[in-house]
Amino acid sequence: MSDTKATQAKRQRTGVRVTMATVGRMAGVSQVTVSRALSEPDKVSADTLRRIHSAIEQTGFVPNAIAGALASQRSRLISALVPSLTNVVYSSFVKTFSDSLREAGYQLLLSETGFEPEEELKAIASHLSRRPDAILLTGIHHSAQARKMLLGADIPVVEAWDITDTPIDMCVGFSHVEASRAVADYVMATGYTQAATVTANDERAHRRRDAFAARMTSLGGTPVAAHDCEGPASIASGRAALSDLIEREALRTGVIFCSSDVLAQGLLIEAQACEINVPGNLAIIGFGDQEFAAHLEPALTTVRVDRNRLGKEAADTILTRLNGGEKKRVVVDLGFEIVTRASA
């Protein structure tokens, strides 16, 4: 009965707790030996190991990673903040990212932050409080306060889906400005001079829209009409967008650069409904090269970004650093590719 009052009180609130000490007692060794048996088994005799494992089996002991993290100052947790989970573009990226990490023994703390900087700041703070071993952010625009917190955390920080010469720490992505300019170049080279954009509510998409419009103008095209969608990309909003452009801008010819393949699909469907021939009358270009793009009728011209590679590279830069890689600025440009199909 050497328990203090506090201990007794806790015992009452909670169920029986199996710890390394419990296991050790049962196996006739101290708690430390149990810890060793799990993390450095070759430093423990075969017989002891056997007894410990048998005790673990009997008790159903599950090591407490929280205590381990506190003691070792390593959480084996990696944070990821993405704007959207339901957008396949990001979810497939998260998938490859987390696959690589899990293989290396890390777990994923995930948050969807939308496109509001304030939301992101709150998410960053709450993630950092968990002391992740590294953190992944989407995009390169973060509030000053966010940058300060991240720098202060003193962990690897990867900014994905974009490129900058001045990342907080490391970045893996591609240039949205370059990609948009390439699309404009392709459009002009193909002979379209009239263009419009349909853009979802996404900061990177906005930058693509602007870079595209600027390039078109500088190449001698007519001013680019723009339709910006309220919410996330959907077929319905794509249809509404085309409908709006037709009505508001009397647009029935030229090319429309959409911020995502889903929007483009919406435009394609609406065009068909309005009996507008694509690409005969109106050409349509998407972004992302999702699986369905190649199967649409007409097949969709779009911009391909290697999302899987993006996820893997992001994970790799983190793992390299965590495995003792020197702390240097890393900027990986994965590029993009214009995939020319029937729609433009």
Next chain:
Amino acid sequence: MSDTKATQAKRQRTGVRVTMATVGRMAGVSQVTVSRALSEPDKVSADTLRRIHSAIEQTGFVPNAIAGALASQRSRLISALVPSLTNVVYSSFVKTFSDSLREAGYQLLLSETGFEPEEELKAIASHLSRRPDAILLTGIHHSAQARKMLLGADIPVVEAWDITDTPIDMCVGFSHVEASRAVADYVMATGYTQAATVTANDERAHRRRDAFAARMTSLGGTPVAAHDCEGPASIASGRAALSDLIEREALRTGVIFCSSDVLAQGLLIEAQACEINVPGNLAIIGFGDQEFAAHLEPALTTVRVDRNRLGKEAADTILTRLNGGEKKRVVVDLGFEIVTRASA
């Protein structure tokens, strides 16, 4: 110089660490007061609060949730295991689930487990080691070992996306057997007697396939041909499936029940390529009612499941329990709805 050697060693390896003690020293109070200032501010005087916040500001202090979790025996972490992140069906579910939880102050520890029970078991173990306050699983089929671990964890466990009278703890979903029977009933009532299935590699989809085939047979239909896809659902695999059914089963009439809308879209596209009229010659039914289903040509008949509500209900059952709700078995059947459109 009252530091022990261990402390000194740690100091060397790591950067300067800002803790509540640091903040307290700067604000002229003890560490506990800082803790109180953050968790129960009204128990701290206004002036002290001011000094503490100023110190927090200056130091960039971020509370260590790991230490907090260890001390309080509450991690404020919720685990979720889903078979796939890239499948919108699950990702939208995860989204609503995590939205509800975040609002309540919890963070999401997420793993994609695929459809292999072994993978799931490993994931469960590694999640439980983080001592989540609750855990969400997809489906109701888990290994005996998994059930034992989960029971031992003594936390709320929600099994989602399916229904059973004997959940590990709580479950929220719908009956895949009922849904498939309803589809078969609809099919027979509509007058089709010949049917086939196209099924992705998903345990619940397999059960739907079997229940559908059994009902068709018991209602007097001809034996149901089946095409099972290797990997996850995709348009390409849907196209290949139809092509296979045509070739192998000489199927050019009747109805095909697909395990997902994406597969169904693939079939629709392949049918068009083969100049098979839908639904004139071949009727097609999907599953899930994704956004694009209504926009396809012909619009897709499918089974609607309210994924958002599923995510929200799953979160709610957890939160209710965590907020002191009595520990009783909860089984929520969200049902389904056959959405009749042009394709069947």
Next chain:
DNA sequence: TTGTAAGCGTTATCAT
């Protein structure tokens, strides 16, 4: 309103 002390369950260090 504030402080002291114990404890959370590990890992790290140093002895034996």
Next chain:
DNA sequence: ATGATAACGCTTACAA
């Protein structure tokens, strides 16, 4: 090969 002991940075109970 094993153990004793001190952190890790908080929260809880209790005292002042």
